[in-house]
Amino acid sequence: MRAAVVKTFGGPETVEIVETEVPEPGARQVRIKVAAAALNPVDAGVRGGFFGGAGKQIGFGWDVAGTVDATGVATAWSVGDEVVALDPGMVRPLGTHAEYVVVETDAVATAPATVDAVHASTLPLNALTAEQALELLELAKGQSLLVTGAAGAVGGFAIQLAVARGLSVTALAREDDEELVRSLGAAHFASGTAEAAAFDGVLDAANLGEAALRWVRDGGAYVGVRPGGHPDSVRGIRTTAVAVTPDGARLAKLASLVDEGVLTLRVADTYPLTDAAKAHARLEEGGVRGRLVLVP
Structure with a gap:
Protein backbone atom coordinates (compact mmCIF):
# COMPACT_ATOMS: atom_id res chain seq x y z
CA MET A 1 0.00 0.00 0.00
CA ARG A 2 0.98 3.66 -0.32
CA ALA A 3 1.53 5.94 2.65
CA ALA A 4 2.74 9.51 3.25
CA VAL A 5 5.79 9.72 5.52
CA VAL A 6 8.77 11.88 6.38
CA LYS A 7 12.30 10.56 6.80
CA THR A 8 14.17 13.87 6.98
CA PHE A 9 12.62 16.82 8.80
CA GLY A 10 11.93 20.04 6.95
CA GLY A 11 9.38 21.74 4.73
CA PRO A 12 6.59 20.30 2.58
CA GLU A 13 9.15 19.02 0.09
CA THR A 14 10.30 16.40 2.64
CA VAL A 15 6.96 14.55 2.45
CA GLU A 16 7.38 11.22 0.66
CA ILE A 17 4.99 8.59 -0.66
CA VAL A 18 6.31 5.11 0.11
CA GLU A 19 5.18 1.58 -0.67
CA THR A 20 4.77 -0.62 2.39
CA GLU A 21 2.95 -3.76 3.52
CA VAL A 22 -0.74 -3.61 4.38
CA PRO A 23 -0.94 -3.77 8.22
CA GLU A 24 -2.74 -6.64 9.93
CA PRO A 25 -5.11 -6.05 12.86
CA GLY A 26 -4.39 -7.71 16.19
CA ALA A 27 -6.69 -8.41 19.11
CA ARG A 28 -9.16 -5.58 19.76
CA GLN A 29 -8.13 -3.87 16.54
CA VAL A 30 -9.72 -3.24 13.16
CA ARG A 31 -8.24 -2.40 9.79
CA ILE A 32 -9.86 0.45 7.91
CA LYS A 33 -9.63 0.93 4.16
CA VAL A 34 -9.07 4.68 4.13
CA ALA A 35 -11.54 6.74 2.11
CA ALA A 36 -10.34 10.11 3.40
CA ALA A 37 -7.95 11.47 6.04
CA ALA A 38 -7.69 15.08 7.18
CA LEU A 39 -4.44 17.02 7.37
CA ASN A 40 -3.94 18.92 10.64
CA PRO A 41 -1.38 21.37 12.06
CA VAL A 42 0.04 18.55 14.20
CA ASP A 43 1.16 16.92 10.95
CA ALA A 44 3.20 20.01 10.12
CA GLY A 45 4.78 19.73 13.57
CA VAL A 46 5.67 16.11 12.92
CA ARG A 47 7.17 17.04 9.55
CA GLY A 48 9.29 19.75 11.14
CA GLY A 49 10.65 17.47 13.86
CA PHE A 50 8.86 19.28 16.68
CA PHE A 51 8.08 15.95 18.38
CA GLY A 52 11.42 14.24 17.72
CA GLY A 53 12.12 11.00 15.94
CA ALA A 54 15.18 11.99 13.92
CA GLY A 55 16.48 9.18 11.73
CA LYS A 56 13.15 7.33 11.68
CA GLN A 57 10.36 7.00 9.16
CA ILE A 58 7.36 8.84 10.61
CA GLY A 59 3.84 8.63 9.27
CA PHE A 60 1.28 11.42 9.11
CA GLY A 61 -2.39 11.59 9.98
CA TRP A 62 -4.66 11.19 13.02
CA ASP A 63 -8.11 11.41 11.41
CA VAL A 64 -9.66 8.71 9.25
CA ALA A 65 -12.96 7.91 7.58
CA GLY A 66 -13.42 4.69 5.67
CA THR A 67 -14.65 1.10 5.69
CA VAL A 68 -13.70 -1.73 8.04
CA ASP A 69 -12.09 -4.39 5.86
CA ALA A 70 -10.56 -6.72 8.47
CA THR A 71 -10.91 -7.31 12.21
CA GLY A 72 -8.95 -8.94 14.99
CA VAL A 73 -10.56 -10.91 17.78
CA ALA A 74 -12.65 -9.22 20.48
CA THR A 75 -14.14 -6.44 18.41
CA ALA A 76 -17.79 -5.60 17.76
CA TRP A 77 -17.06 -4.15 14.30
CA SER A 78 -17.76 -6.03 11.09
CA VAL A 79 -16.24 -5.93 7.63
CA GLY A 80 -18.12 -3.34 5.59
CA ASP A 81 -18.94 -0.98 8.47
CA GLU A 82 -18.57 2.70 7.51
CA VAL A 83 -16.58 4.31 10.31
CA VAL A 84 -14.52 7.23 11.58
CA ALA A 85 -11.69 7.03 14.08
CA LEU A 86 -8.96 8.95 15.86
CA ASP A 87 -5.53 7.33 15.61
CA PRO A 88 -3.11 9.56 17.53
CA GLY A 89 0.65 9.31 17.60
CA MET A 90 3.50 11.77 17.19
CA VAL A 91 6.32 9.41 16.20
CA ARG A 92 5.27 6.16 14.47
CA PRO A 93 6.11 4.55 11.14
CA LEU A 94 2.62 4.97 9.65
CA GLY A 95 -0.45 7.12 10.31
CA THR A 96 -3.82 7.53 8.65
CA HIS A 97 -2.38 9.17 5.53
CA ALA A 98 -2.25 5.79 3.86
CA GLU A 99 -4.46 3.39 1.95
CA TYR A 100 -5.09 1.26 5.05
CA VAL A 101 -4.72 1.85 8.78
CA VAL A 102 -5.10 -0.35 11.86
CA VAL A 103 -6.73 1.26 14.90
CA GLU A 104 -7.91 0.19 18.33
CA THR A 105 -11.53 -0.94 18.35
CA ASP A 106 -12.46 1.47 21.16
CA ALA A 107 -11.33 4.43 19.02
CA VAL A 108 -13.84 3.69 16.26
CA ALA A 109 -17.36 5.08 15.73
CA THR A 110 -20.00 4.71 13.07
CA ALA A 111 -19.54 7.47 10.49
CA PRO A 112 -22.15 10.23 10.21
CA ALA A 113 -24.85 9.15 7.77
CA THR A 114 -25.55 12.60 6.32
CA VAL A 115 -22.09 13.50 4.98
CA ASP A 116 -19.52 11.93 2.69
CA ALA A 117 -16.25 10.40 3.86
CA VAL A 118 -14.25 13.51 3.00
CA HIS A 119 -16.30 15.62 5.39
CA ALA A 120 -16.52 12.85 7.99
CA SER A 121 -12.72 12.67 8.15
CA THR A 122 -12.58 16.21 9.56
CA LEU A 123 -14.52 15.22 12.68
CA PRO A 124 -12.44 13.03 15.03
CA LEU A 125 -9.38 15.03 16.12
CA VAL A 242 -6.38 19.19 26.79
CA ALA A 243 -4.40 16.17 25.59
CA VAL A 244 -6.90 14.61 23.22
CA THR A 245 -7.48 10.89 23.63
CA PRO A 246 -9.37 8.38 21.45
CA ASP A 247 -12.93 7.79 22.64
CA GLY A 248 -15.15 5.85 20.28
CA ALA A 249 -18.26 6.29 22.43
CA ARG A 250 -17.84 10.06 22.56
CA LEU A 251 -16.97 10.18 18.86
CA ALA A 252 -20.21 8.33 18.11
CA LYS A 253 -22.14 11.04 19.97
CA LEU A 254 -20.32 13.72 18.00
CA ALA A 255 -21.17 11.92 14.76
CA SER A 256 -24.84 11.91 15.78
CA LEU A 257 -24.61 15.67 16.34
CA VAL A 258 -23.43 16.01 12.75
CA ASP A 259 -26.51 14.10 11.60
CA GLU A 260 -28.71 16.31 13.80
CA GLY A 261 -27.27 19.47 12.23
CA VAL A 262 -25.60 20.61 15.47
CA LEU A 263 -22.03 20.28 14.15
CA THR A 264 -20.79 21.69 10.85
CA LEU A 265 -17.99 19.90 8.99
CA ARG A 266 -15.84 22.20 6.88
CA VAL A 267 -13.59 21.08 4.03
CA ALA A 268 -11.28 23.63 2.44
CA ASP A 269 -9.92 21.38 -0.32
CA THR A 270 -9.05 17.80 -1.20
CA TYR A 271 -5.83 16.30 -2.56
CA PRO A 272 -4.90 12.84 -3.82
CA LEU A 273 -2.69 11.01 -1.33
CA THR A 274 0.09 11.18 -3.91
CA ASP A 275 -0.07 15.00 -3.67
CA ALA A 276 0.41 15.03 0.10
CA ALA A 277 3.38 17.39 -0.25
CA LYS A 278 1.16 19.91 -2.07
CA ALA A 279 -1.39 19.70 0.74
CA HIS A 280 1.36 20.37 3.29
CA ALA A 281 2.48 23.38 1.24
CA ARG A 282 -1.07 24.77 1.23
CA LEU A 283 -1.34 24.27 4.99
CA GLU A 284 1.97 26.08 5.39
CA GLU A 285 0.59 29.13 3.58
CA GLY A 286 -1.98 29.64 6.35
CA GLY A 287 -5.43 31.15 6.21
CA VAL A 288 -7.16 27.81 5.59
CA ARG A 289 -10.78 27.79 6.75
CA GLY A 290 -11.82 24.17 7.09
CA ARG A 291 -9.61 21.14 6.68
CA LEU A 292 -7.48 19.93 3.82
CA VAL A 293 -8.27 16.28 3.16
CA LEU A 294 -6.21 13.55 1.52
CA VAL A 295 -7.98 10.91 -0.59
CA PRO A 296 -6.10 7.68 -1.43
Whole structure:
Protein backbone atom coordinates (compact mmCIF):
# COMPACT_ATOMS: atom_id res chain seq x y z
CA MET A 1 0.00 0.00 0.00
CA ARG A 2 0.98 3.66 -0.32
CA ALA A 3 1.53 5.94 2.65
CA ALA A 4 2.74 9.51 3.25
CA VAL A 5 5.79 9.72 5.52
CA VAL A 6 8.77 11.88 6.38
CA LYS A 7 12.30 10.56 6.80
CA THR A 8 14.17 13.87 6.98
CA PHE A 9 12.62 16.82 8.80
CA GLY A 10 11.93 20.04 6.95
CA GLY A 11 9.38 21.74 4.73
CA PRO A 12 6.59 20.30 2.58
CA GLU A 13 9.15 19.02 0.09
CA THR A 14 10.30 16.40 2.64
CA VAL A 15 6.96 14.55 2.45
CA GLU A 16 7.38 11.22 0.66
CA ILE A 17 4.99 8.59 -0.66
CA VAL A 18 6.31 5.11 0.11
CA GLU A 19 5.18 1.58 -0.67
CA THR A 20 4.77 -0.62 2.39
CA GLU A 21 2.95 -3.76 3.52
CA VAL A 22 -0.74 -3.61 4.38
CA PRO A 23 -0.94 -3.77 8.22
CA GLU A 24 -2.74 -6.64 9.93
CA PRO A 25 -5.11 -6.05 12.86
CA GLY A 26 -4.39 -7.71 16.19
CA ALA A 27 -6.69 -8.41 19.11
CA ARG A 28 -9.16 -5.58 19.76
CA GLN A 29 -8.13 -3.87 16.54
CA VAL A 30 -9.72 -3.24 13.16
CA ARG A 31 -8.24 -2.40 9.79
CA ILE A 32 -9.86 0.45 7.91
CA LYS A 33 -9.63 0.93 4.16
CA VAL A 34 -9.07 4.68 4.13
CA ALA A 35 -11.54 6.74 2.11
CA ALA A 36 -10.34 10.11 3.40
CA ALA A 37 -7.95 11.47 6.04
CA ALA A 38 -7.69 15.08 7.18
CA LEU A 39 -4.44 17.02 7.37
CA ASN A 40 -3.94 18.92 10.64
CA PRO A 41 -1.38 21.37 12.06
CA VAL A 42 0.04 18.55 14.20
CA ASP A 43 1.16 16.92 10.95
CA ALA A 44 3.20 20.01 10.12
CA GLY A 45 4.78 19.73 13.57
CA VAL A 46 5.67 16.11 12.92
CA ARG A 47 7.17 17.04 9.55
CA GLY A 48 9.29 19.75 11.14
CA GLY A 49 10.65 17.47 13.86
CA PHE A 50 8.86 19.28 16.68
CA PHE A 51 8.08 15.95 18.38
CA GLY A 52 11.42 14.24 17.72
CA GLY A 53 12.12 11.00 15.94
CA ALA A 54 15.18 11.99 13.92
CA GLY A 55 16.48 9.18 11.73
CA LYS A 56 13.15 7.33 11.68
CA GLN A 57 10.36 7.00 9.16
CA ILE A 58 7.36 8.84 10.61
CA GLY A 59 3.84 8.63 9.27
CA PHE A 60 1.28 11.42 9.11
CA GLY A 61 -2.39 11.59 9.98
CA TRP A 62 -4.66 11.19 13.02
CA ASP A 63 -8.11 11.41 11.41
CA VAL A 64 -9.66 8.71 9.25
CA ALA A 65 -12.96 7.91 7.58
CA GLY A 66 -13.42 4.69 5.67
CA THR A 67 -14.65 1.10 5.69
CA VAL A 68 -13.70 -1.73 8.04
CA ASP A 69 -12.09 -4.39 5.86
CA ALA A 70 -10.56 -6.72 8.47
CA THR A 71 -10.91 -7.31 12.21
CA GLY A 72 -8.95 -8.94 14.99
CA VAL A 73 -10.56 -10.91 17.78
CA ALA A 74 -12.65 -9.22 20.48
CA THR A 75 -14.14 -6.44 18.41
CA ALA A 76 -17.79 -5.60 17.76
CA TRP A 77 -17.06 -4.15 14.30
CA SER A 78 -17.76 -6.03 11.09
CA VAL A 79 -16.24 -5.93 7.63
CA GLY A 80 -18.12 -3.34 5.59
CA ASP A 81 -18.94 -0.98 8.47
CA GLU A 82 -18.57 2.70 7.51
CA VAL A 83 -16.58 4.31 10.31
CA VAL A 84 -14.52 7.23 11.58
CA ALA A 85 -11.69 7.03 14.08
CA LEU A 86 -8.96 8.95 15.86
CA ASP A 87 -5.53 7.33 15.61
CA PRO A 88 -3.11 9.56 17.53
CA GLY A 89 0.65 9.31 17.60
CA MET A 90 3.50 11.77 17.19
CA VAL A 91 6.32 9.41 16.20
CA ARG A 92 5.27 6.16 14.47
CA PRO A 93 6.11 4.55 11.14
CA LEU A 94 2.62 4.97 9.65
CA GLY A 95 -0.45 7.12 10.31
CA THR A 96 -3.82 7.53 8.65
CA HIS A 97 -2.38 9.17 5.53
CA ALA A 98 -2.25 5.79 3.86
CA GLU A 99 -4.46 3.39 1.95
CA TYR A 100 -5.09 1.26 5.05
CA VAL A 101 -4.72 1.85 8.78
CA VAL A 102 -5.10 -0.35 11.86
CA VAL A 103 -6.73 1.26 14.90
CA GLU A 104 -7.91 0.19 18.33
CA THR A 105 -11.53 -0.94 18.35
CA ASP A 106 -12.46 1.47 21.16
CA ALA A 107 -11.33 4.43 19.02
CA VAL A 108 -13.84 3.69 16.26
CA ALA A 109 -17.36 5.08 15.73
CA THR A 110 -20.00 4.71 13.07
CA ALA A 111 -19.54 7.47 10.49
CA PRO A 112 -22.15 10.23 10.21
CA ALA A 113 -24.85 9.15 7.77
CA THR A 114 -25.55 12.60 6.32
CA VAL A 115 -22.09 13.50 4.98
CA ASP A 116 -19.52 11.93 2.69
CA ALA A 117 -16.25 10.40 3.86
CA VAL A 118 -14.25 13.51 3.00
CA HIS A 119 -16.30 15.62 5.39
CA ALA A 120 -16.52 12.85 7.99
CA SER A 121 -12.72 12.67 8.15
CA THR A 122 -12.58 16.21 9.56
CA LEU A 123 -14.52 15.22 12.68
CA PRO A 124 -12.44 13.03 15.03
CA LEU A 125 -9.38 15.03 16.12
CA ASN A 126 -10.80 18.51 16.23
CA ALA A 127 -14.27 17.71 17.56
CA LEU A 128 -12.89 15.42 20.27
CA THR A 129 -10.36 18.12 21.22
CA ALA A 130 -13.13 20.70 21.54
CA GLU A 131 -15.41 18.34 23.48
CA GLN A 132 -12.71 17.21 25.89
CA ALA A 133 -11.59 20.82 26.42
CA LEU A 134 -15.14 21.85 27.32
CA GLU A 135 -15.31 19.00 29.81
CA LEU A 136 -12.14 20.29 31.47
CA LEU A 137 -13.61 23.80 31.73
CA GLU A 138 -16.56 22.46 33.76
CA LEU A 139 -18.81 25.41 32.91
CA ALA A 140 -22.50 25.30 33.75
CA LYS A 141 -25.43 26.30 31.57
CA GLY A 142 -25.69 30.08 31.32
CA GLN A 143 -22.02 30.77 32.06
CA SER A 144 -19.85 32.72 29.66
CA LEU A 145 -17.12 31.31 27.42
CA LEU A 146 -14.57 33.02 25.20
CA VAL A 147 -13.22 30.90 22.34
CA THR A 148 -9.97 32.17 20.82
CA GLY A 149 -9.05 31.09 17.31
CA ALA A 150 -12.79 30.70 16.84
CA ALA A 151 -12.68 30.42 13.04
CA GLY A 152 -10.35 27.44 13.14
CA ALA A 153 -11.34 23.79 13.21
CA VAL A 154 -11.19 23.31 17.00
CA GLY A 155 -12.62 26.76 17.63
CA GLY A 156 -15.56 26.22 15.30
CA PHE A 157 -16.51 22.93 16.94
CA ALA A 158 -16.04 24.51 20.38
CA ILE A 159 -18.55 27.25 19.54
CA GLN A 160 -21.19 24.80 18.39
CA LEU A 161 -20.68 22.34 21.25
CA ALA A 162 -20.67 25.15 23.83
CA VAL A 163 -23.89 26.63 22.45
CA ALA A 164 -25.46 23.16 22.62
CA ARG A 165 -24.47 23.07 26.32
CA GLY A 166 -26.28 26.35 26.91
CA LEU A 167 -23.19 28.53 27.32
CA SER A 168 -23.01 32.17 26.25
CA VAL A 169 -20.23 32.16 23.65
CA THR A 170 -18.02 35.02 22.51
CA ALA A 171 -15.82 34.28 19.50
CA LEU A 172 -12.40 35.90 19.18
CA ALA A 173 -11.27 35.90 15.55
CA ARG A 174 -10.20 38.13 12.68
CA GLU A 175 -12.66 40.80 11.58
CA ASP A 176 -13.34 39.08 8.26
CA ASP A 177 -14.32 35.90 10.10
CA GLU A 178 -17.18 37.50 12.05
CA GLU A 179 -19.90 36.25 9.71
CA LEU A 180 -18.47 32.71 9.87
CA VAL A 181 -18.26 32.44 13.66
CA ARG A 182 -21.69 33.98 14.14
CA SER A 183 -23.08 31.44 11.69
CA LEU A 184 -21.66 28.74 13.97
CA GLY A 185 -23.67 30.15 16.88
CA ALA A 186 -21.46 32.68 18.65
CA ALA A 187 -23.68 35.25 20.36
CA HIS A 188 -20.87 37.80 20.62
CA PHE A 189 -17.79 38.65 18.59
CA ALA A 190 -14.44 40.22 19.39
CA SER A 191 -11.50 40.96 17.12
CA GLY A 192 -7.99 41.57 18.42
CA THR A 193 -9.02 41.87 22.05
CA ALA A 194 -11.89 41.22 24.42
CA GLU A 195 -13.18 42.73 27.62
CA ALA A 196 -10.71 42.03 30.45
CA ALA A 197 -11.65 39.58 33.21
CA ALA A 198 -15.17 39.16 31.83
CA PHE A 199 -15.53 35.43 31.17
CA ASP A 200 -16.15 32.39 33.31
CA GLY A 201 -13.88 30.42 31.01
CA VAL A 202 -11.57 30.67 28.01
CA LEU A 203 -10.99 27.87 25.51
CA ASP A 204 -7.74 28.99 23.95
CA ALA A 205 -7.76 27.35 20.51
CA ALA A 206 -5.37 30.05 19.23
CA ASN A 207 -2.67 29.11 21.77
CA LEU A 208 -2.37 32.66 23.10
CA GLY A 209 -1.34 31.32 26.50
CA GLU A 210 -0.72 33.77 29.31
CA ALA A 211 -2.12 36.68 27.30
CA ALA A 212 -5.56 35.05 27.34
CA LEU A 213 -5.73 34.96 31.14
CA ARG A 214 -6.62 38.66 31.27
CA TRP A 215 -10.03 37.76 29.84
CA VAL A 216 -10.84 35.25 32.58
CA ARG A 217 -12.59 36.40 35.75
CA ASP A 218 -11.05 35.71 39.15
CA GLY A 219 -11.58 32.06 39.98
CA GLY A 220 -12.52 31.19 36.40
CA ALA A 221 -11.07 28.51 34.13
CA TYR A 222 -8.64 28.38 31.21
CA VAL A 223 -8.06 25.40 28.91
CA GLY A 224 -5.46 25.40 26.16
CA VAL A 225 -5.05 22.95 23.31
CA ARG A 226 -1.29 22.44 23.52
CA PRO A 227 -0.55 19.70 26.09
CA GLY A 228 1.77 20.97 28.79
CA GLY A 229 1.74 24.47 27.33
CA HIS A 230 -0.84 26.12 29.57
CA PRO A 231 0.13 29.18 31.64
CA ASP A 232 0.50 29.20 35.41
CA SER A 233 -2.52 30.06 37.50
CA VAL A 234 -3.16 33.68 38.54
CA ARG A 235 -6.08 35.22 40.44
CA GLY A 236 -7.37 31.79 41.34
CA ILE A 237 -7.88 30.83 37.70
CA ARG A 238 -7.76 27.08 37.11
CA THR A 239 -5.46 26.45 34.14
CA THR A 240 -4.89 23.26 32.17
CA ALA A 241 -4.63 21.98 28.61
CA VAL A 242 -6.38 19.19 26.79
CA ALA A 243 -4.40 16.17 25.59
CA VAL A 244 -6.90 14.61 23.22
CA THR A 245 -7.48 10.89 23.63
CA PRO A 246 -9.37 8.38 21.45
CA ASP A 247 -12.93 7.79 22.64
CA GLY A 248 -15.15 5.85 20.28
CA ALA A 249 -18.26 6.29 22.43
CA ARG A 250 -17.84 10.06 22.56
CA LEU A 251 -16.97 10.18 18.86
CA ALA A 252 -20.21 8.33 18.11
CA LYS A 253 -22.14 11.04 19.97
CA LEU A 254 -20.32 13.72 18.00
CA ALA A 255 -21.17 11.92 14.76
CA SER A 256 -24.84 11.91 15.78
CA LEU A 257 -24.61 15.67 16.34
CA VAL A 258 -23.43 16.01 12.75
CA ASP A 259 -26.51 14.10 11.60
CA GLU A 260 -28.71 16.31 13.80
CA GLY A 261 -27.27 19.47 12.23
CA VAL A 262 -25.60 20.61 15.47
CA LEU A 263 -22.03 20.28 14.15
CA THR A 264 -20.79 21.69 10.85
CA LEU A 265 -17.99 19.90 8.99
CA ARG A 266 -15.84 22.20 6.88
CA VAL A 267 -13.59 21.08 4.03
CA ALA A 268 -11.28 23.63 2.44
CA ASP A 269 -9.92 21.38 -0.32
CA THR A 270 -9.05 17.80 -1.20
CA TYR A 271 -5.83 16.30 -2.56
CA PRO A 272 -4.90 12.84 -3.82
CA LEU A 273 -2.69 11.01 -1.33
CA THR A 274 0.09 11.18 -3.91
CA ASP A 275 -0.07 15.00 -3.67
CA ALA A 276 0.41 15.03 0.10
CA ALA A 277 3.38 17.39 -0.25
CA LYS A 278 1.16 19.91 -2.07
CA ALA A 279 -1.39 19.70 0.74
CA HIS A 280 1.36 20.37 3.29
CA ALA A 281 2.48 23.38 1.24
CA ARG A 282 -1.07 24.77 1.23
CA LEU A 283 -1.34 24.27 4.99
CA GLU A 284 1.97 26.08 5.39
CA GLU A 285 0.59 29.13 3.58
CA GLY A 286 -1.98 29.64 6.35
CA GLY A 287 -5.43 31.15 6.21
CA VAL A 288 -7.16 27.81 5.59
CA ARG A 289 -10.78 27.79 6.75
CA GLY A 290 -11.82 24.17 7.09
CA ARG A 291 -9.61 21.14 6.68
CA LEU A 292 -7.48 19.93 3.82
CA VAL A 293 -8.27 16.28 3.16
CA LEU A 294 -6.21 13.55 1.52
CA VAL A 295 -7.98 10.91 -0.59
CA PRO A 296 -6.10 7.68 -1.43
